Every structure is written in structure tokens, then in C-alpha cells.
Amino acid sequence: MQKLDSKIPDGPLAEKWKNYKAGLRLVNPANKKKLEVIVVGTGLAGASAASALGELGYNVKVFCFQDSPRRAHSVAAQGGINAAKNYKNDGDSVFRLFHDMIKGGDYRAREANVYRAAEVSNDVIDHFTAMGVPFARDYGGSLDTRSFGGVQVSRTFYAKGQTGQQCLLGTYSSLSRQIAKGTVKMFPRRDMLDLVVVEGKARGIITRHLLTGEIERHAAHAVVLATGGFGTVFYLSTLGLGSNASAAWNAHKKGALFANPSFIQIHPTSIPVLNDYQCKLTLMSESLRNDGRVWVSKEKGDKRHPTEIPEEERDYYLERRYPAFGNLVPRDVASRAAKERCDKGYGCGDSGLSVYLDFRDAIDKQGKKAIEDKYGNLFEMYEKITGINPYNQPMRIYPAGHYTMGGLWVDYNLETTIPGLFSIGESNFSDHGANRLGASSLMQCTGDGYFILPYTLSDYLSDQIRVPKFRTDLPEFEESEKKVKERIDKVLAVDGSQTASSFHKRLGKILWDHCGMMRNAEGLIKGLELIDQLEEEFWKEIKIPGGADELNHELEKALKVVDFFDVGRLMCEDALQREESCGAHFREEYQTEQGEAKRDDANFAYVAAWEYQGPKAKPVLHKEPLKFEFVELKERSYK
Amino acid sequence: MEIRLKIWRQKNAHTKGKFETHHLKEVSPEMSFLEMLDYLNTQLIEQGKEPVTFEHDCREGICGSCGLYINGRPHGPMQHTTTCELHMREFKDGDTIVVEPWRASAFPIIKDLVVDRSSFERIIHAGGFVNINAGCAPESNSTPVNKIISDRAFDAAVCIGCGACVAACKNSSAMLFAAAKVSQYALLPQGKVEAAERVQKMVKKMDEEGFGFCSNTYGCEFDCPKGISVDFIAQMNREFFSAKVCKPKAE
Ligand SMILES: Cc1cc2nc3c(=O)[nH]c(=O)nc-3n(C[C@H](O)[C@H](O)[C@H](O)COP(=O)(O)OP(=O)(O)OC[C@H]3O[C@@H](n4cnc5c(N)ncnc54)[C@H](O)[C@@H]3O)c2cc1C
Ligand code: FES
Numbered sequence: 001m002q003k004l005d006s007k008i009p010d011g012p013l014a015e016k017w018k019n020y021k022a023g024l025r026l027v028n029p030a031n032k033k034k035l036e037v038i039v040v041g042t043g044l045a046g047a048s049a050a051s052a053l054g055e056l057g058y059n060v061k062v063f064c065f066q067d068s069p070r071r072a073h074s075v076a077a078q079g080g081i082n083a084a085k086n087y088k089n090d091g092d093s094v095f096r097l098f099h100d101m102i103k104g105g106d107y108r109a110r111e112a113n114v115y116r117a118a119e120v121s122n123d124v125i126d127h128f129t130a131m132g133v134p135f136a137r138d139y140g141g142s143l144d145t146r147s148f149g150g151v152q153v154s155r156t157f158y159a160k161g162q163t164g165q166q167c168l169l170g171t172y173s174s175l176s177r178q179i180a181k182g183t184v185k186m187f188p189r190r191d192m193l194d195l196v197v198v199e200g201k202a203r204g205i206i207t208r209h210l211l212t213g214e215i216e217r218h219a220a221h222a223v224v225l226a227t228g229g230f231g232t233v234f235y236l237s238t239l240g241l242g243s244n245a246s247a248a249w250n251a252h253k254k255g256a257l258f259a260n261p262s263f264i265q266i267h268p269t270s271i272p273v274l275n276d277y278q279c280k281l282t283l284m285s286e287s288l289r290n291d292g293r294v295w296v297s298k299e300k301g302d303k304r305h306p307t308e309i310p311e312e313e314r315d316y317y318l319e320r321r322y323p324a325f326g327n328l329v330p331r332d333v334a335s336r337a338a339k340e341r342c343d344k345g346y347g348c349g350d351s352g353l354s355v356y357l358d359f360r361d362a363i364d365k366q367g368k369k370a371i372e373d374k375y376g377n378l379f380e381m382y383e384k385i386t387g388i389n390p391y392n393q394p395m396r397i398y399p400a401g402h403y404t405m406g407g408l409w410v411d412y413n414l415e416t417t418i419p420g421l422f423s424i425g426e427s428n429f430s431d432h433g434a435n436r437l438g439a440s441s442l443m444q445c446t447g448d449g450y451f452i453l454p455y456t457l458s459d460y461l462s463d464q465i466r467v468p469k470f471r472t473d474l475p476e477f478e479e480s481e482k483k484v485k486e487r488i489d490k491v492l493a494v495d496g497s498q499t500a501s502s503f504h505k506r507l508g509k510i511l512w513d514h515c516g517m518m519r520n521a522e523g524l525i526k527g528l529e530l531i532d533q534l535e536e537e538f539w540k541e542i543k544i545p546g547g548a549d550e551l552n553h554e555l556e557k558a559l560k561v562v563d564f565f566d567v568g569r570l571m572c573e574d575a576l577q578r579e580e581s582c583g584a585h586f587r588e589e590y591q592t593e594q595g596e597a598k599r600d601d602a603n604f605a606y607v608a609a610w611e612y613q614g615p616k617a618k619p620v621l622h623k624e625p626l627k628f629e630f631v632e633l634k635e636r637s638y639k
Numbered sequence: 640m641e642i643r644l645k646i647w648r649q650k651n652a653h654t655k656g657k658f659e660t661h662h663l664k665e666v667s668p669e670m671s672f673l674e675m676l677d678y679l680n681t682q683l684i685e686q687g688k689e690p691v692t693f694e695h696d697c698r699e700g701i702c703g704s705c706g707l708y709i710n711g712r713p714h715g716p717m718q719h720t721t722t723c724e725l726h727m728r729e730f731k732d733g734d735t736i737v738v739e740p741w742r743a744s745a746f747p748i749i750k751d752l753v754v755d756r757s758s759f760e761r762i763i764h765a766g767g768f769v770n771i772n773a774g775c776a777p778e779s780n781s782t783p784v785n786k787i788i789s790d791r792a793f794d795a796a797v798c799i800g801c802g803a804c805v806a807a808c809k810n811s812s813a814m815l816f817a818a819a820k821v822s823q824y825a826l827l828p829q830g831k832v833e834a835a836e837r838v839q840k841m842v843k844k845m846d847e848e849g850f851g852f853c854s855n856t857y858g859c860e861f862d863c864p865k866g867i868s869v870d871f872i873a874q875m876n877r878e879f880f881s882a883k884v885c886k887p888k889a890e
Binding site: 048066067123125126127129130132133134137138139140160164165169172173174176177179180186188211240242274275276277278279380381384385387454499502545546550551553 | 675677678684687689704755764765769770771772773778783784789792799824
């Protein structure tokens with residue numbers, strides 16, 4: 001049985017990181033060269049960490065499954081990145097950003113970690129600017145900001161609707177610089193399939209070379225996972241199709257606890273499903289809710305064209321229900337409100353599964369040009385996908401799986417329960433509690449990579465300087481490689497008749513229906529049963545053409561689906577044990593009379609961290625109690 | 640709708656490729672082009688055949704993974720649209736659609752429609768960055784940047800690295816790709832310091848990688864899914880010549 005120690009330093013909130021950092025051990029420059037670090041992932045988290053570690057002089061090996069690190073899914077982030085600069089003089093501060101995130105996360109995140117993320121946010125913006133990231137500016141030449149959901153200040157820095165791309169290309173440029181210098185070696189087109197643990201410490205990984213199928217062993221003194229989110233577990237999501245849980249999941253099987261797996265954010269504004277072959281939902285950035293108004297008809301099943309529905313027959317339900325925040329309520333609240341209207345029959349479109357996001361008033365007031373400047377590329381994207389011009393008629397939107405707040409459990413050092421295995425960015429669980437506020441992920445990923453991990457990892461490595469370079473012929477590598485090969489042979493051997501995607505799609509539907517925006521005990525138990533049945537069928541029916549020794553997308557997909565079955569089960573288990581509603585986790589049994597989430601702080605103010613027990617065995621739950629010393633727990637109200 | 644696909648199949652880099660024809664029924668105009676290929680692949684797999692391999696990830700026009708040469712144009716017939724954003728409603732019932740990989744010697748074919756674009760990586764490694772370590776950045780607003788300049792740098796920075804510019808060019812030139820990066824940094828004060836060295840290194844690398852020269856036919860701009868302007872090529876040329884004249888030289 002493992003024991004959880006979050007290693008949160010004592011002292012006043014604002015002093016914790018500063019004092020802790022000052023006490024961390026360092027590695028002498030001459031010794032850094034002798035130490036090797038593996039970083040898996042080249043999104044904002046992985047690329048920033050790898051380049052910062054390279055700058056320090058460590059020997060870094062970086063992995064990603066795409067052909068280039070520049071294609072990590074961080075590239076798709078649209079709206080922006082938060083920082084507590086207070087450039088608008090509107091009362092922002094590190095404390096307010098921290099407080100907004102704690103409240104937005106419905107009091108299910110650690111105070112100390114969140115405060116630190118807010119604290120380094122300003123350094124992140126400064127570093128991006130210095131690296132030549134072209135953030136939007138105002139006419140005086142200063143950086144511009146805009147507001148995002150769930151907050152009342154304007155602290156979101158942006159680059160049109162392509163903030164993620166510009167930030168990622170910034171971190172990619174610093175990564176490229178280290179690759180050129182030789183401190184970082186890049187391994188693209190690799191799929192991490194296992195973590196290698198030697199004498200209780202993370203010492204390497206097993207990868208599959210995606211072009212040749214070769215199974216490779218890589219050793220290092222420490223391993224960092226920055227493998228992003230696993231929202232693709234729903235099949236339809238706003239993530240890239242290659243996004244997966246496999247790297248984190250296989251680390252979990254090797255002993256890393258997995259925290260809050262059921263905390264998955266369903267984003268309120270995605271383009272709805274348009275056809276049955278669709279495998280991806282495209283996000284329309286939350287920033288659109290700054291100017292767009294969300295509504296449905298007051299009449300059930302209204303089939304009129306939206307522009308023909310007169311003002312008084314429109315129900316601006318967010319403004320009606322939440323007058324203080326209106327269209328800018330946090331994501332979980334906005335998503336459930338949309339589902340509520342659609343479930344009651346007020347939804348629009350043929351399927352009735354969408355609501356309007358309307359820019360008519362904003363265009364009237366600010367002019368088309370102003371709206372185009374802010375959201376031009378998003379409007380274009382919408383038109384390309386739907387064939388409808390949102391300048392002339394409202395967009396149709398619906399919630400979609402988007403962001404995993406849960407992930408590998410880490411302590412204050414961002415270290416998992418396996419010594420020497422660190423996890424940063426979306427792949428860990430640490431900063432967003434039960435719901436993430438918009439524009440705070442890019443901030444967290446980059447803060448983790450450039451400004452936090454380099455300190456805590458150096459502390460870990462400081463007593464590793466006498467440990468010689470690891471050899472990959474150790475029995476642990478041997479064993480790990482053997483297991484991976486067996487896994488591959490096992491799926492290839494089935495030779496059934498159905499594709500990996502068809503199973504993935506059905507699994508996604510089970511989870512969306514039973515462990516999605518609304519959950520209840522009965523449904524979750526049902527979900528667990530259905531997953532077991534589907535998995536059984538998978539092992540009889542999966543068909544993978546081609547072999548293991550070549551570029552084989554079908555094999556890659558099938559291996560991911562195998563892990564998604566396990567992840568889906570853990571999501572249901574986690575949602576089942578949490579008998580309260582908080583943030584994105586909404587249990588129908590626990591709601592207020594007005595239909596809002598009803599938290600139970602007395603019994604559930606903890607992080608649920610799960611320990612793997614074996615293939616069919618029930619996982620063990622560990623609870624890390626959350627102590628709130630600096631904020632008062634309140635009902636989260638946006639009314 | 641019904642369509643006829645003439646699609647390039649090639650087992651690997653060492654074998655010869657050829658076109659294969661497939662008839663697809665019940666294609667929905669709402670499908671994206673890649674969803675249509677998924678639909679084809681599902682049928683191929685169910686018939687026990689090998690699916691067509693193509694690259695993709697974000698499926699929303701931003702990661703630059705996808706890139707097919709469709710009916711003689713990179714990313715197909717629609718302007719400012721990546722392959723993954725292209726929808727079948729742009730085609731007609733009964734159409735024949737020819738699908739090929741990018742063709743350029745600096746982008747060798749790996750399998751079917753997948754090519755190796757690592758030459759782009761090496762151009763960036765040659766100098767596509769600002770030399771600054773984490774921890775030494777000044778306060779962001781300490782250097783104001785004229786909005787027009789900064790917006791222009793953004794217009795250059797939107798490149799997704801897909802390679803359409805190379806595929807569109809009869810000389811397989813990577814000028815637009817390199818120029819976008821060179822210009823983004825040359826325009827901003829943060830990148831200006833090293834502008835002269837950067838442009839020389841990146842241009843040198845581009846030549847070494849086997850990309851062709853630029854003969855100003857502007858196919859690259861026309862087919863760039865992000866609409867990056869050839870004005871940046873002019874800007875790069877200016878940077879390049881002024882760097883030559885007033886040193887400092889790349890080694
Ligand atoms: C459409 C969209 C819009 C968003 N908009 C915003 C926004 O405006 N603001 C904001 O703050 N956040 C936003 N987010 C969230 C944010 O973009 C992500 O949380 C964040 O970018 C994740 O970064 P990351 O570095 O953790 O992971 P990613 O960028 O996803 O990178 C994961 C990396 O891991 C690698 N990898 C994964 N699995 C393996 C494996 N098995 N083997 C080898 N390599 C592997 C991948 O190749 C990749 O390099 C958005 C998210 C989406 C999907
Ligand atoms: S798949 Fe990402 S740009 Fe097309």
C-alpha cells in the first residue's frame with residue numbers, strides 16, 4: 001500500500017515556492033552533462049521542459065508520436081493564455097488568479113500548486129514575448145488582453161484565435177535551438193508503450209518506432225511525462241486523433257497513482273456532430289462568449305430559421321439563469337445549461353442537439369471589422385466545416401469532451417509516486433481541480449516546463465551524479481520489451497472483422513452516455529458492465545491488416561483502444577465513489593433545488609488517487625485530503 | 640454522392656508506387672475529405688485489404704500533419720483550406736478525384752501518401768529561433784512594438800509547416816517556408832538582433848537540403864492554406880542581401 005505525501009511546504013502561501021526553491025539542491029554544471037533525462041511529449045509542457053533542461057546542460061532525449069514536435073496538440077489551443085500582469089489596471093493580482101482557479105476548480109485542487117502556477121504566469125508571458133511570440137498588441141504597442149469565462153478581469157493574452165499555435169511554436173523554437181546545440185536529441189514518430197522501473201526508480205521507456213515498428217529501449221536517470229490529455233477516450237472530442245492515455249496509463253500500471261480520472265471537462269462551445277463518419281469535434285473558442293450571446297427558442301422543437309425567430313421569442317438562458325456572469329459562466333456550468341435546454345426539447349438543428357451562439361448584437365455595436373479582427377480565423381473555420389457564414393446567422397454549438405483535469409498524481413515537485421518519474425502539463429492532475437478555467441492550461445503547461453520542473457528535477461538529480469549511465473540490457477528492460485511485444489502480438493493475432501475505430505466509437509458512446517456531463521450511480525454501474533462486454537467483443541473481433549514491422553496506423557489505434565477500456569473503467573469507478581457534484585463531475589443525485597452542483601466538503605474534499613492492482617482486480621483508492629488555509633470554501637455561485 | 644478515387648499506393652520508400660482506383664458509394668457531402676478516406680479505409684479493412692496510409696492529427700487545419708495533392712493542387716481545390724478542412728460538398732456526384740502525396744526530392748515518400756518532411760526541421764534548427772534562455776526575459780511591456788509591425792509578424796508566424804508551398808512549386812522551393820520564419824523574427828525587436836546571421840544560416844541549410852530556387856511564380860502563396868504572402872520572400876531577400884553586405888557571416 002502506497003502512502004501519499006504531497007510535500008507541500010509550510011509557510012505563508014505567497015512565500016512557499018520562493019522559500020522552497022531556495023532550499024532545493026542543485027547540480028554542478030560539470031555533472032549535468034553526465035545526467036540523462038527522458039521527456040515524453042513536445043507540447044507546451046514537454047517542449048518547454050526539454051529546452052529548459054537542455055539550457056541547463058542536461059542530456060535530454062525527447063519523444064513525440066508526430067513527425068515533428070511542432071504538431072503536438074497544444075498547437076490547436078485557440079483562445080489565450082492567462083497571466084496576472086494586471087495590465088488593464090482592473091484589480092488583477094497573483095492572488096486573484098489563484099483564487100479564480102481554486103473557485104473555478106470547485107475547491108478540488110491544492111492551494112499551494114495553484115498559487116505557484118499563478119505566480120510563475122508572468123514569467124511565462126515575458127519569456128514568450130522575448131522569444132518572439134507575436135501576441136496581440138494595442139495601438140500604443142503594449143500587449144493586449146481579453147476576458148475569459150469564469151472571471152471578472154481581463155487577463156488573457158492572445159494571438160488572434162491561434163494562441164496555442166503561437167505559444168507552441170515559441171516553445172518549439174527554443175527546443176529547436178537546443179537540438180541544434182546538441183543538448184537535446186529529438187526522437188519523433190515514437191510511441192511510448194511502457195515505462196521501465198529499476199530498483200523502484202523510473203529509469204527508462206520502451207517505444208515503438210512508428211515507421212519501422214522497431215521496439216526500442218531508452219534509458220535515463222529520470223523520466224518526465226508530458227503526454228497531454230486523454231479526452232479522446234470519448235472518441236469524439238476536441239483533441240487530436242493521436243492523443244492517448246497509453247503513456248500515462250502504462251506508467252500507472254507500473255505503480256504511478258492516477259488521480260481524479262473522472263474529472264473531464266466538457267467544453268460548451270464545439271461545432272455539433274454533423275455526420276455519422278465524424279471522428280473529431282472542432283472547438284469554437286470560449287473567447288467567442290465575450291461577444292456572442294447564447295440562446296435557444298422559447299418554443300420547443302422550433303424549426304424556424306434562427307434569423308426568423310424574433311427577439312422576444314428567444315431565451316438567452318445563460319443571461320437569464322446567471323445574471324452576474326451571463327454568457328461568461330465557467331465551462332461546466334455552460335455545458336450543463338445547454339444540455340438541460342436540449343434534453344427538454346428546446347435544442348436547435350435537425351438533431352435538436354445544439355444551441356445558438358449569436359454575434360448579431362456584437363456586430364451591430366462594434367462593427368463587422370472589430371469582430372473579424374478578434375475572431376476572423378474562428379469564423380472562417382466554422383464556415384469551412386459547416387458551410388454556414390456566422391456573420392449572417394448564429395453559429396450552432398454543443399458541448400464536447402475537451403480537457404482532462406485528472407491525470408497522474410504528482411506531489412509539489414511534480415513527481416509521481418514512482419521516484420524519478422515526473423509528470424507535467426495536462427498529463428498530471430495538479431492545478432485545475434474539478435474544472436479548468438479557460439486559458440489556464442497553456443499557462444500551467446509552460447510554467448511547469450520552463451519554471452518549475454527544472455528546479456524540482458535538479459533536486460532529484462542532485463544525488464544521482466554517482467549513478468552511471470544506465471544500460472538498456474538490464475533484465476528490467478528485457479522484461480518490459482517482452483511484455484510490449486506480447487501485447488502487440490496479442491492484438492494482431494485476433495484477426496477478427498471490425499476496425500479499431502469502430503470499437504473506439506462504441507466505447508466513446510458508452511462513456512458519453514454514462515460518464516459524461518451528467519452521471520448517476522445506476523448509469524455508472526451500467527457503464528462498467530457495457531465496457532466489459534465491449535472489451536470481450538474486441539478480443540474476438542478486432543481486425544488489424546498489415547504487420548508489426550511497418551507503418552501501421554490500425555495497430556497504433558488498436559493499442560490505444562486497449563488502454564482506453566481500462567481508463568474508461570477507472571473513470572466510472574472514480575465517478576461512482578465521489579458521491580457529490582463538483583465542477584465537471586455532476587452526479588444527478590447531488591444537486592441543489594435550482595439544479596446546481598452540490599458539493600460535500602465534509603466528506604469529499606480530497607483528491608482521489610487510484611492504485612493499480614492488476615488486470616481484472618479492483619483498483620485501490622487513496623485519499624489525499626485537501627486543506628484550505630487561504631480561501632474559504634463557498635458554494636460556487638455565478639448568479 | 641458517388642465518387643471515383645484514383646489514389647497513390649506505394650508500399651515503402653524502396654518500391655515503385657502506382658495509382659489504384661476505388662469507387663465509393665454513399666459519400667455524404669457533409670464528410671470532410673479525410674472522413675471520406677476513413678470511410679474508404681473501413682471498407683478496405685472489412686474486405687481484408689490494406690488501408691491507405693495518410694498523415695493527420697488535429698483535423699482542424701492547424702497542426703500541419705495532413706497534406707495531400709488533390710486533383711493537381713496541394714490541399715485540393717479550395718483556397719486557404721487544408722486537406723482536413725476540405726469537405727466533400729466541394730465535389731460533385733460522379734467526380735473522379737486524383738490523390739497523390741507531395742512530390743519533391745527534399746520530401747521522400749515513406750508509404751502511400753506519407754512523406755518525410757524532416758528537411759523542414761533542419762531548416763529551423765539552423766536558426767529559426769531567438770537565442771534566449773528561460774529566466775532572462777525582460778518585462779514584456781518594457782519594449783513596445785508597433786501594432787502594425789507586430790500584426791505583420793503574426794501574419795508570417797501562422798505557417799503550419801505542412802509543405803504545401805514546396806509541393807506547389809515547380810522547383811520545389813522552400814522559400815516561403817523559410818521566409819515566413821525569417822520575417823517573423825526580423826520584424827520584431829526581439830528577433831532583430833540576430834537577423835543577419837539567422838537568414839544566412841537558414842538559406843544555406845535550405846540549399847543543402849535540396850530544395851530548389853525561387854523563380855517568382857507565386858504558386859506557393861496561391862496554395863498556402865494559411866495565405867502567407869510572397870511579400871515575405873521579398874523581405875527575406877532584402878534581409879539576405881543586406882546581411883551579405885554588412886557581415887556578420889554564418890560559419
Ligand atoms: C481545441 C483546444 C483548444 C484549447 N484552447 C486552449 C486555450 O485557449 N487556452 C488554454 O490555456 N488551453 C487550451 N486548451 C488546452 C491546452 O491546449 C492543452 O491542455 C495543452 O496544450 C496540453 O499541452 P501538453 O503539453 O500537456 O500536451 P500536448 O500539447 O497534447 O502534447 C502531448 C505530447 O505528447 C506526445 N505523446 C502523447 N502520447 C505519447 C506516446 N504514447 N508516446 C510518445 N509521445 C506521446 C505527443 O506527441 C505530444 O508531443 C485547448 C485544448 C484544445 C484541445
Ligand atoms: S490534420 Fe492537422 S492540419 Fe490537417
